[in-house]
Amino acid sequence: MAIIFALLSLYISYASASANPFTLDLTWESGSPDGGPARDLIKINGQFTGPLLEVNQGEWVEMLVLNNMPFNTTVHAHGIDQINTPWADGVPGLSQRHIQPGESYTYKWKAEQYGSYFYHAHSQSQIDDGCYGPILIKPADTVTKPFSKISPDEVSLLEDAEVNVRPFLVSDWRHTTSQETWDIEVASGIETSICMDSILVNGKGYDDCWPRAQLTEFTPAGFVPVLQQLGLELSVKGCLPPPVIAGSFPNATIHLENIPPEVFDVCTPTTGSRETIKAPKDAKWLALDIIHSASLLAFAFSIDEHPIWVYAADGQYIEPMKVDALQLFNGDRYSILIELNKPADYYGIRLTSIAAAQLIDTIAYLEYNDCTPYATNYTNDTYPILTSTPSITRAGGPVSEDVVFLDTSKISAFPNPYPQDTPSIDQTIIMSLGMVNHTYIWSLSKTPLNNHAIENIDPPLLYTAPSAHPHQTDADTTITTQNNTWIDLVFTSSNTPPQPPHPIHKHSNKAFIIGQGTGLWNWTTVAEAQAALPQNFNTVDPPYRDGFLVPGADVAPTWLVARYRVVNPGAFLLHCHIQSHLNGGMAMVVLDGVDEWPGAY
Numbered sequence: 001m002a003i004i005f006a007l008l009s010l011y012i013s014y015a016s017a018s019a020n021p022f023t024l025d026l027t028w029e030s031g032s033p034d035g036g037p038a039r040d041l042i043k044i045n046g047q048f049t050g051p052l053l054e055v056n057q058g059e060w061v062e063m064l065v066l067n068n069m070p071f072n073t074t075v076h077a078h079g080i081d082q083i084n085t086p087w088a089d090g091v092p093g094l095s096q097r098h099i100q101p102g103e104s105y106t107y108k109w110k111a112e113q114y115g116s117y118f119y120h121a122h123s124q125s126q127i128d129d130g131c132y133g134p135i136l137i138k139p140a141d142t143v144t145k146p147f148s149k150i151s152p153d154e155v156s157l158l159e160d161a162e163v164n165v166r167p168f169l170v171s172d173w174r175h176t177t178s179q180e181t182w183d184i185e186v187a188s189g190i191e192t193s194i195c196m197d198s199i200l201v202n203g204k205g206y207d208d209c210w211p212r213a214q215l216t217e218f219t220p221a222g223f224v225p226v227l228q229q230l231g232l233e234l235s236v237k238g239c240l241p242p243p244v245i246a247g248s249f250p251n252a253t254i255h256l257e258n259i260p261p262e263v264f265d266v267c268t269p270t271t272g273s274r275e276t277i278k279a280p281k282d283a284k285w286l287a288l289d290i291i292h293s294a295s296l297l298a299f300a301f302s303i304d305e306h307p308i309w310v311y312a313a314d315g316q317y318i319e320p321m322k323v324d325a326l327q328l329f330n331g332d333r334y335s336i337l338i339e340l341n342k343p344a345d346y347y348g349i350r351l352t353s354i355a356a357a358q359l360i361d362t363i364a365y366l367e368y369n370d371c372t373p374y375a376t377n378y379t380n381d382t383y384p385i386l387t388s389t390p391s392i393t394r395a396g397g398p399v400s401e402d403v404v405f406l407d408t409s410k411i412s413a414f415p416n417p418y419p420q421d422t423p424s425i426d427q428t429i430i431m432s433l434g435m436v437n438h439t440y441i442w443s444l445s446k447t448p449l450n451n452h453a454i455e456n457i458d459p460p461l462l463y464t465a466p467s468a469h470p471h472q473t474d475a476d477t478t479i480t481t482q483n484n485t486w487i488d489l490v491f492t493s494s495n496t497p498p499q500p501p502h503p504i505h506k507h508s509n510k511a512f513i514i515g516q517g518t519g520l521w522n523w524t525t526v527a528e529a530q531a532a533l534p535q536n537f538n539t540v541d542p543p544y545r546d547g548f549l550v551p552g553a554d555v556a557p558t559w560l561v562a563r564y565r566v567v568n569p570g571a572f573l574l575h576c577h578i579q580s581h582l583n584g585g586m587a588m589v590v591l592d593g594v595d596e597w598p599g600a601y
């Protein structure tokens, strides 16, 4: 009887994985998504990557997470605003205690928004271990859609394509676990996590070791002098070699001998597996939800010979924009439509690293359904030899002046949600992003937030009176707001030493990205800056997103302003979504609406 019951409950938990309420059974198993050396990774319901969670806007969503792994975990629904459900945000130490091995936790939240989201582990660097999967919230009938602006005569075809939208989950992969990666950083004293082994699309990929001639051809010009001076070249994986990384902090204690050779200097090509997106037969349009769930890399994305209509960003509809290529940063979602008006064939979907520290790329395929018999040749019957023409180079740049990249500063949310009456701003938080003493220690505002210590705050911040928060008075690591106020978040990056682009993710509700620029931020309020540089601001129809890309600061400092209204009291995280930066401390705690704190305080 007991055995029958156990089997039955097992059956139910797996069977329910595709319908709300969802069960996510997390296990720690050996695997090799790119055909490289096997390592332990996180599977969800026995699969990698995690299953698609598909729900309707307005539904209550339940995710029962079973931790069948040998370490603590939590799961965060990325971009979900968690209105009135701050305890379901999945950040250990802030909104819950860890889910310990053998334990479970039920996340329950209302799908107020529509569009493309994803879930991922928020403990330590478990994103590196593959704990992620897509969320799709189907819009309610009442939502106004922007499709007539793409092709007024084909609105129903475009709507059909959207109904059949499929996830295109982009990630990156290392042959070391997240714990091994962190241990190597601490032991060596440098950020070794910059060197990945492969790029994955929907969990599929292969190890591609570039010929030396291509590594040389595409070595970023800015690195050539320092490489020459040290008598070095990019590593066989296309990575900036450790001595160059160490050069940023000459006074730090460095032990390069503690870096195992396979982290930078061993590359073995694999066949792996490759993703093919097969368009439905006779479809005129195809919709994809591109989800950037990678730990570290940023990418250029394009589809050979096919312009891309971007119709949503971070789940939110936008005024559609027609481009040839996009840049993707950690946590980004873009929903795109592609017109299938070329001859039946295979077309390359290109993803190339635009992270300065590594040259690496991958290819997936777009296949028109009636492409049989194959017009294209196969190598060993595993993947087609492409004859289509790429729009981007192996380093992610345009192949010609005609190639148009998405300009994210020109995105306008649709319909425009920005308030008609200029909000009066209650607080301006000015942050200064950077590294602190080591290449692997980072801060959002001068002081690193010790992520490892924060995760085990007990009771979690949400369950404590705000006045008792241990960090409330620390302005470098904590933002404290009153409910129903407007906040300007000013992110500034210095170029000494140079800063990479930082994709900042805000938990809970989205913010308007109202301005960005190059040069020193030298104002105390955004109004002063806007008066001095009106051309750098949009307070009419700005992007409305849960991720804000602070531009890289190379030759000059940079800044970005995100404006939001506090509507959802709770303890939330604001952090860089590059996992090694978060792990190194690039985060702040946001105590939103302390005057209306949930619970009996």
Ligand SMILES: *[C@@H]1O[C@H](CO)[C@@H](O)[C@H](O)[C@H]1NC(C)=O
Residues within 6 Å of the ligand: 072, 097, 098, 099, 100, 456, 458
């Ligand atoms: C796991 O979580 C529990 C409960 O929050 C905590 O007491 C313990 O220290 C955590 N273990 C680690 C290794 O963080």
Ligand SMILES: *[C@@H]1O[C@H](CO)[C@@H](O)[C@H](O)[C@H]1NC(C)=O
Residues within 6 Å of the ligand: 249, 250, 251
């Ligand atoms: C390194 O240490 C020396 C001597 O203490 C100091 O003069 C120098 O400014 C330091 N350099 C950096 C980059 O911190």
Ligand SMILES: *[C@@H]1O[C@H](CO)[C@@H](O)[C@H](O)[C@H]1NC(C)=O
Residues within 6 Å of the ligand: 375, 376, 377
């Ligand atoms: C496939 O490749 C072979 C050998 O390179 C070539 O002879 C043949 O024409 C190719 N077929 C097609 C359909 O391109």
Ligand SMILES: *[C@@H]1O[C@H](CO)[C@@H](O)[C@H](O)[C@H]1NC(C)=O
Residues within 6 Å of the ligand: 379, 380
């Ligand atoms: C098939 O794969 C093997 C091993 O990767 C390789 O040596 C061989 O050249 C491939 N054959 C063709 C026709 O590409």
Ligand SMILES: *[C@@H]1O[C@H](CO)[C@@H](O)[C@H](O)[C@H]1NC(C)=O
Residues within 6 Å of the ligand: 436, 437, 448
């Ligand atoms: C960075 O180094 C300075 C000088 O040694 C020290 O005062 C400071 O505490 C260090 N900061 C961190 C976060 O380690």
Ligand SMILES: *[C@@H]1O[C@H](CO)[C@@H](O)[C@H](O)[C@H]1NC(C)=O
Residues within 6 Å of the ligand: 520, 522
């Ligand atoms: C900042 O602005 C003030 C007032 O406009 C000006 O006096 C000062 O020189 C500026 N500082 C920098 C570093 O640009």
Ligand SMILES: *[C@@H]1O[C@H](CO)[C@@H](O)[C@H](O)[C@H]1NC(C)=O
Residues within 6 Å of the ligand: 483, 484, 566, 567, 568, 569, 593, 596
């Ligand atoms: C916080 O403010 C928002 C916006 O005015 C309001 O909708 C919400 O009900 C408030 N929350 C609480 C708990 O008072």
Ligand SMILES: [Cu+2]
Residues within 6 Å of the ligand: 501, 502, 503, 576, 577, 578, 581, 586
């Ligand atoms: Cu960052």
